[in-house]
Amino acid sequence: MSAVETTTAPEGTSSPSGPSWRDRLNRADVRWSPYLYVAPFFVIFGIVGLFPLLYTAYVSLFERGLIDDSPTFVGLENYALLLGDGQFWKTLVNTLSIFVLSSGPQIVTAVLLAALLNTGLRFSTGWRVGVLMPYVASLVALGIIFANLFGPDYGLVNGILETLGLDRIDWQADRFSSHVAIAIMVNWRWTGYNALIVLAAMQAIPKEIYEAAIVDGAGAVRRFFTVTLPMLRPTLIFVVITSTIGGLQIFTEPKLFDALPGSNNGGSTHQFQTITLYMYQTAFERGDLGYASAVAWVLFLLIIVFALVNFLLTRRLASSGEEDR
Numbered sequence: 001m002s003a004v005e006t007t008t009a010p011e012g013t014s015s016p017s018g019p020s021w022r023d024r025l026n027r028a029d030v031r032w033s034p035y036l037y038v039a040p041f042f043v044i045f046g047i048v049g050l051f052p053l054l055y056t057a058y059v060s061l062f063e064r065g066l067i068d069d070s071p072t073f074v075g076l077e078n079y080a081l082l083l084g085d086g087q088f089w090k091t092l093v094n095t096l097s098i099f100v101l102s103s104g105p106q107i108v109t110a111v112l113l114a115a116l117l118n119t120g121l122r123f124s125t126g127w128r129v130g131v132l133m134p135y136v137a138s139l140v141a142l143g144i145i146f147a148n149l150f151g152p153d154y155g156l157v158n159g160i161l162e163t164l165g166l167d168r169i170d171w172q173a174d175r176f177s178s179h180v181a182i183a184i185m186v187n188w189r190w191t192g193y194n195a196l197i198v199l200a201a202m203q204a205i206p207k208e209i210y211e212a213a214i215v216d217g218a219g220a221v222r223r224f225f226t227v228t229l230p231m232l233r234p235t236l237i238f239v240v241i242t243s244t245i246g247g248l249q250i251f252t253e254p255k256l257f258d259a260l261p262g263s264n265n266g267g268s269t270h271q272f273q274t275i276t277l278y279m280y281q282t283a284f285e286r287g288d289l290g291y292a293s294a295v296a297w298v299l300f301l302l303i304i305v306f307a308l309v310n311f312l313l314t315r316r317l318a319s320s321g322e323e324d325r
């Protein structure tokens with residue numbers, strides 16, 4: 001009777017019965033490890049971003065106060081009341097007015113300032129730090145300073161107007177004037193920041209393109225419009241979208257602009273009250289979290305619509321520019 005010889009497969013190799021545990025572990029590592037690497041971002045985003053957004057939509061369906069253990073379900077009633085709320089529409093007009101007065105001039109000034117910084121000025125680093133200083137400074141301090149500069153009874157701006165022989169302007173009482181003052185405050189803070197972003201994109205443009213344009217006889221102004229601006233389209237799309245989102249969410253500037261004691265945060269007749277300021281007052285002064293949540297969601301949808309419109313317009317301009325070339 002012959003002895004039966006038995007052989008064992010080396011550790012970590014496949015046996016006739018199937019892959020070993022080490023092979024399965026390696027395959028699982030290759031398949032699932034990329035998802036594990038990116039999982040922390042999605043977990044944090046879900047906790048601090050997605051959950052508050054969805055929970056706000058849930059709260060907007062209830063009549064609920066700040067401290068309310070038994071909210072009442074009202075469905076879409078908060079949204080129906082919001083559409084008929086005259087103050088909400090007034091704050092929407094105020095927000096759009098300040099947005100138009102700030103974002104348009106801000107982007108144009110940022111591009112021109114970036115072009116100036118790209119000309120090889122002396123102490124260029126110092127100039128770049130200087131244009132960024134308003135963004136670094138405390139927003140609360142800037143709000144108090146500008147509230148005093150545009151003061152109705154005193155202030156540097158009205159003093160200059162009187163020196164020029166012009167009438168004083170009540171920057172806080174007049175609706176349009178208050179929008180102009182707040183827009184100037186916003187532009188003062190964000191123009192330098194956007195200028196540095198545009199400057200970085202300008203410096204990434206290959207110098208060979210400018211050299212070819214010079215050989216073709218293009219001057220400085222023509223090079224700016226035919227070379228620089230077309231190459232800046234992706235960056236300008238980014239700046240326009242971020243300015244749209246920030247402009248529609250403006251809160252601190254109008255809140256600090258009304259320096260009167262006991263003010264209602266938006267002017268005596270809500271002449272410069274924005275949507276976010278109205279939402280804040282509804283939630284924390286009136287104690288109506290359900291209605292404030294409805295305001296927040298309407299603002300969220302408006303931001304998406306405006307950002308999408310800006311994206312489509314800028315993309316169409318970019319595609320038309322590429323076809324022209």
